[in-house]
Amino acid sequence: MGKEPLFDVEFVGLTRNVKVLDGEYTVTVKRLLSEVDETDLFIIPALLGDMGKAVALNKAAIPYIQELHKKGAEVASLCLGAFLLGATGLLDGKKCSTHWAYYNEFRCMYKNIEVVDGTIITDEGSIYSSGGANSIWNLLLYILEKYTNREIAILVAKFFAIDIDRDSQNAFAIFKGQKAHADEAIKKAQDYIEQNIEGRISISELADIVVISRRSFERRFKIATNNSVLEYIQRIKIEAAKRSFEKSRKNINEVMYDVGYTDIKAFRTTFKKVTGLTPNEYRNKYNLMRVLAN
Structure with missing residues (x-):
């Protein structure tokens, strides 16, 4: 466009040559982290x-990031x-995005940081984070627009064929429940929910099954799973609905009844809240039978 570059991009690292993917290839850095006195933007790949080992292997970078x-x-x-950003302490008391498959692990490692479910980008002023895999493009576009303008961001999005305003990774998430805890009574309740998705399950019913008072049951369930009981039931039912839309020819009403819903409006509302898509949009996008037919 005939303009002066706004960015001077450098690879920096703890060593001159960084082995990646168990040595499959090597990245040669321009400068060592110890040689960087200041910068406008530092991006952690x-x-x-x-994750515990990965953070430990890169712990020498933490004081440099903090100082910058x-x-x-x-x-x-x-x-x-x-995960490395979390280890710096810069996110303590703040919100963060990461890959949906690692939410539970992140929460276990960093209890002072709030992981925002489903988000593509989290902006905490001078600290940014992105969701899983290709969500990095959306964060880079977001930062690019902040440093330049909307016109440039749109131009780059078109050049690289990126959906610039994608704001959720929920449609890609697979909900497996949070069972990395030691509360056996809550695990029993989780198993019951997963085995009875076709029915209407009440909190009182679950509390009676595990012989715990309702108030205590709700408190323990939230602590163990990071979901309220009703949220967990919804997520399990919607996950089952997603699998049905992907693998069967059932219509929306059939799937809705299979997972225990009788009100189509409530089902559509909950499905979109969890996935970011309507049931019809999800089925049209991910149904295997439809893909094979095409």
């Missing part, structure tokens, strides 16, 4: 593998890079 932010640098994490 996604980590890989066991202290000097005025904005910090962004891409996908699972949120």
Whole structure:
């Protein structure tokens, strides 16, 4: 466009040559982190593998990131890079996005950070984070627009064929429940919910099954699963509906009844709240039979 570049982009690291994917390839950095005194924006790439080990392997980067932010640098994490960002303490008391499949693990590691379910981008002033995998593009466009303007962001989105205003990764999420806890009574209740999705399940019924007072049951359920009882029931039912839309030729009413809903409006509202799509939109997008037919 005949304009001066606004960005001077550099790869930096703890060593001159960074092995990636178990040595499958190597990234050569321009400068070491110890040589960077200041920057406007520091981007943490996604980590890989066991998150605890990945953070430990990169712990030497933490004081550099903290110091750069202290000097005025904005910090962004891409996908699972949120785990290293979380380790800096810069997100304590704030909100964060990361890959949907790692929500529970992130919450276990960083109890002072709120993971926002389904979000593509979280902006906490000078700290940004993105959802899973290709959501990194949406964060990069968001930052690009902030540093330039909407026109440039749209131009880049068109050039790279990116949906610039995608704001949720919920449609891609697979809800498996949160069972990485030691409360056996709550696990029993979770199993009952998963085995009885076709029925109407009440909180009192579940509390009676595990022989706990309703108030205590609701409190313990929230602590163990990070969901209220009703939220959990909804998520399990909607997950079952999603699988049915993907693998069968059943219509919306049939699927709705199969997962225990009798009110089509309530089913549509809950389905869209959880997935970001209407039941019809989801079926048209992900139904295997339809894809094979085409």
